[in-house]
Amino acid sequence: MARHYLFGLQLDSSMPILAGRTSEASDGARKATLDQTTSSALARSWRPREALSMMERRAPGGRLIMAVEAHPELGYRVAAPRFGSHVISRDGSQIHSALPSVPEWRWQRLLFAQVLPLAATLQGIELFHANAVALGGRAIGFVAAAGTGKTSVGVHLVSRGATLLTDDVMALEASAAGVLVHPGPWLAGVHATELKAIEREGRGCPGEVLGRSGKLYLSIPTLDHPLPLAALYFLERRGDVDRLQILESRPPDPQLLLSSSFIWYLKSPDFLARHLDVCSRVAQSVSVSRVLIPASVGAGAVAAAIERHAAGE
């Protein structure tokens, strides 16, 4: 059994996972356990006829990519063919996983993209669909639609000396110290062209290459403790601008923040109210900017511009 700290959870796992380890045991920590089981045992433990479909993603031809179901007593089941099936208890403290025979980094993509974020949300953590790096002792976050390049920007920043906090899912918690960003897993998927671009700039690969599935999947160590969120950049690819612009949003547009939720299918009053609360705290304590990116500008240039902006240049 190994103990990890990610997404604000102290996770005891019977399987090694790509995340920072901790030897500490904190009484006040949000705790979860992750155990491997067989597909048949997991299927026996679930009652699909009593479950409600929360989300289904399908390929254009109808092939199921991923499904999330909720059961009033058993919790949630997250399943994706070729990536595994997981049942998460209603309180987010127990996860039972039936895993395919694929490399660890591959099945852990679903674990980090959906399963652990759901467990964290059930335990009171707010999630944005965003990346974050630690730069100059502060957390800097990036929000963007899929395909805009937020992971690429993050990886370029890491190659320039920043430390990865999280890729794709940013776990936030309002505290007396501001809005904290909790570290995520040690996994990021980036296009091979971005690593070549980093190489051309004379920098080394920011992590260990684990494998390829469309993108290259890297293991990149994250910070091992939370940091207050200091700045949030909303990246937008635009065909109507001819140069990169960073526009500070003063005051921050509530709609930008409120639309950044990650687990969008949980709509109970508690989750909605917490999302509103965290967004309000972000608006009051975090510098928010929009980054307008022309098609001709690559992730490296965006990273360099953000680095200068975050340093106050």
Add this chain to the structure above:
Amino acid sequence: MSPEPTNAAMLAEKARLPDYAVYRTFVKETVILNLQTGKYHGLNPTGGRMLEALERSSTVGDAAERLAGEYGKSLEEIQGDLCDFCRDLLERGLIELESPEPS
């Protein structure tokens, strides 16, 4: 459908957010969230201040007196503005009017 309350009637009542509505400030905007529908409603700074005054006052009339002092406007004008504001929120299901508690 019950008729809309007159300004006079409204000023004597207490306005409060229903249990299914919460609000938070966003620097210069206040956002009310209807927890039943998941919809967000934005208020400009004046609306946000009106909402705060309504929540903190025993009646709409008392809230109007607080605001008249702050905005340097006549009490009559503020009463009119505040009652219009309350009607708007009533229509959207974001406040409820009730008789004030006896002092």
